[in-house]
Amino acid sequence: MNTTTDWLGSRELGGIASTMATEATTWPPFLRGQPDHPVRVVMIDDDPHMCRVIAQELLADARIDLVAQANSLREGRHMVARYDFDVMLVDLNLGDGTGFELIEYMKSAHPVAEAVVVSAMEDEEHAIHAFELGATGYLVKGSWFGNFAQAVLHVVNGGATVTPNLARRLLRRLGAHGEGALGAGAASRHAPSAERLSEREREILRLVASGHTSCEIGRDLSISAQTVNTHIKNIYRKLQVRTRAQAATRASQFGLLS
Structure with missing residues (x-):
């Protein structure tokens, strides 16, 4: 069967x-x-x-x-x-x-x-x-x-x-x-770093928040998908998040998408 x-x-x-x-x-x-x-x-x-x-x-x-x-x-x-x-x-x-x-x-x-x-x-x-x-x-x-x-x-x-x-x-x-x-991990998290995102990182974050993939962002900005992923990793580090949704939410809270 x-x-x-x-x-x-x-x-x-x-x-x-x-x-x-x-x-x-x-x-x-x-x-x-x-x-x-x-x-x-x-x-x-x-x-x-x-x-x-x-x-x-x-x-x-x-x-x-x-x-x-x-x-x-x-x-x-x-x-x-x-x-x-x-x-x-x-x-x-x-x-x-x-x-x-x-x-x-x-x-x-x-x-x-x-x-x-x-x-x-x-x-x-x-x-x-x-x-x-x-x-x-x-x-x-x-x-x-x-x-x-x-x-x-x-x-x-x-x-x-x-x-x-x-x-x-x-x-x-x-x-x-x-x-x-x-969880202890959630309790121990600190507020996001005061380090501001660069103009390029803001640009990429806006596209990520709109649902674009790394390849699509690379085509729009004339850079490689690997470079896009490197920027995204830096964005995650600066905002102290791990996912696209978390990054978009945190960025919106701190006015980083404007």
Whole structure:
């Protein structure tokens, strides 16, 4: 029996595909993820069953292009270095390492790309650590959260995606103990450096906040994508952030986009 169908049920899978097709045709044109310019995704997971489930959902959506897959930390690092992509889906347990290591590596190689954890571990500490490293999503295997295509589109358009049950526990923890309860790393963060962004960095930050990729920014400014990524790393350092969404929010708070 097909394991993907066994896990979802043939009727449910058919319903998901039909829903995705409808959503793709009604997707607002100002959002990233259009059939003629799909969101590029890479996936690293050592669970063949989950890989099939996730791949089938992504491939059914015209707004998404599943660029490559890997099943280990080593293969994942090679893949991240080789391909251009917008979103990385990554498991935390990879046999030869952890997804945390891959998130850190990805944020260095592709600072404007988004990372979404797909894990069997549903505890707050793992989620908090992933967010501190720069992830913008945490999905628990076997839990309801919509579908993987929706999750990808949420994060690439500046949002976040968290399995509902886990999100509620994180909110309770925040409400009960205050913002510092979200981890020692979060509590120890200092205010952004007083060091101001250069005019070039402001220019790049405005384009990043508008959803442009490094390649697109490079073409607009007549510089290489590698140079763009170097500027973005400097922006992250100066603003003390780890993700594109955080940088845009922090810059807006300090009037750096004007």
